[in-house]
Amino acid sequence: MFARTVDITIIGSLTREDLQRPVAIEDIRNLQARYVRLADGRDWQGLSHLFLPNAAFTV
Template sequence: MDDLARLVATEDVRRVMARYVYSADHHRWDDLAALFLPDAPFIASTVDGSVQARMTGRDDIAGQLKARNHPDSVLVHHLFSSEIDFESEDSATGVWAMEDIVTRPAGEPAGMHGYGHYRVRFTRLDGRWLIAELRITRLRLDWTY
């Protein structure tokens, strides 16, 4: 991969993650799920490494996220300091430091303020970068009531 192709691919991958957080913050779960390969896993872990959520495939991702997030919840996701490596012209991995804040309406389960990393594998399919696997690993997770 030459330097120009690598720069273009890097920006394309960053834009996938930007669309991911935008879609999450605006409760656009079907748009978020469309960023994944049809059978891609999405796994979120707690600070101790235990699995908090496991979803597989677009329908499961969109369905679980809709069920877990009250329409009146406020979600805020921040991405920082991306590190992207290309295994080939059509395969990449990336790590983003992240922060997410979930505020839920009264009577709903606790909200949260989390810190950690998105660890993502990407595949370019028909010229479009998609998430092949996404893992959230947590460094800190504060529950808010």
């Protein structure tokens, strides 16, 4: 298997935060999609796993 290298000159002045932002955006999109899919399917147990253990909300 070949290792992939990154040309640092292409990255230029990008910071670590600049590189992590697209990953965070994709994580948020995936979480939103899971939430909608579980809510639409009325999978309340699965939906509860998307929240912190001490989370509470009122309907």
